[in-house]
Amino acid sequence: QVQLQESGPGLVKPSETLSLTCAVSGGSISGYYWNWIRQPPGKGLEWIGYMYYSGSTNYNPSLKSRVTISMDTSKNQFSLRLSSVTAADTAVYYCARSTNIVVRGFDPWGQGTLVTVSS
């Protein structure tokens, strides 16, 4: 079955850009929506955005000006870039797949990676 694994720096300085990658194994990127979702420590979940395998994207309006999601189909992975980070961006970042978010939700999820924004 498909598995997702996030990777990237665990510490990012304020005002810099957060960059994470999600490696997809056990299945193809084709035909799915590939999402990033985050969870601040002790708080709830927030959808960041997705890239469809065709290349189209959709971002949370509250983060849209700072978010870029890209994909490398040759490596079966997709990435998140979040610019101008502040302490409020400290969170566990998850990647997740969806066949159709509206009717099927997010499944499966990666294990998550904690990113701390601090100088």
Add this chain to the structure above:
Amino acid sequence: QSVLTQPPSVSGAPGQRVTISCTGSSSNIGAGYDVHWYQQLPGTAPKLLIYGNSNRPSGVPDRFSGSKSGTSASLAISGLQAEDEADYYCQSYDSSLSASYVFGTGTKVTV
């Protein structure tokens, strides 16, 4: 601040039945968008528990059931077990000016 509201906590004894509500509005649940539920065990990633209001993915016990009516949805756990102690989140789509996929505020279930 989430547009889907859940009770912060619910509790029950082993074997009992508990329900978790997810209250939305006319721009999300009330607009007909499906509700999905996730279980997050301590220190782990969320796992899809219910999709499309009432459907269980393969491997999810039938002790878990979901329903939707009007602007709200509910998750029921019957025959509560110690391993059900976790955080539960509802999720849907909101078509307001800030259209987005949204999660509920989360509910801690204590057994």
